[in-house]
Amino acid sequence: MKPDAVERNLIGSILVEYERNGLKISEMKLMKASTTIAEQHYAGHTGKPFFDRLVAYLTRSPLVPLVLEGENAINRVRTLNGTTDPEDSPDNTIRALYGLSLSENTVHASDSTESSERERAIWFG
Structure with a gap:
């Protein structure tokens, strides 16, 4: 969960969605997050015009990295989250x-x- 979720006290609400859906x-x-961790996480975007904004966003306040498990977990989480842009995301998705x-x-x-293995190593060692 990214900083904006934590800042708005949404941790519990988001966790409920994942658990309610069997994850x-x-x-x-x-x-x-440190700058180093944020840069590692977004390494695929290095050099892009928005890279520095991504790093600044991820490091501005606390966040909650988590690992979710379950059958077909990656696809299920991506579906539950919705599309990157909340305005284009299907109704009732987290975004x-x-x-x-x-x-x-x-x-x-x-x-x-x-990506899951790489990101898990970044956030949990």
Whole structure:
């Protein structure tokens, strides 16, 4: 869960959505991301015009990295989260319900097993 979700006290509401949909939380913590961690997380966007804004957003206040498990978890989480832009996200997805904008869209989800493994190592060692 990204900083805007934590700032707006949405941790519990978002966790309920994941658990209600049969996903299990296997790791979770509240933390403030360092610039190094944020840069590693968004390494695929290095050099893009919005990279510095992404890093600044991720490091501005605490966030909640978590690992969700369950059958077909990556696709299920991505469906529950909705599309990147909350305005275009299907009704009742987490981003449609809680996202503020394209840049403050409340949650992140890995897009593949490889990304999930890389991101888990960044956030949980």
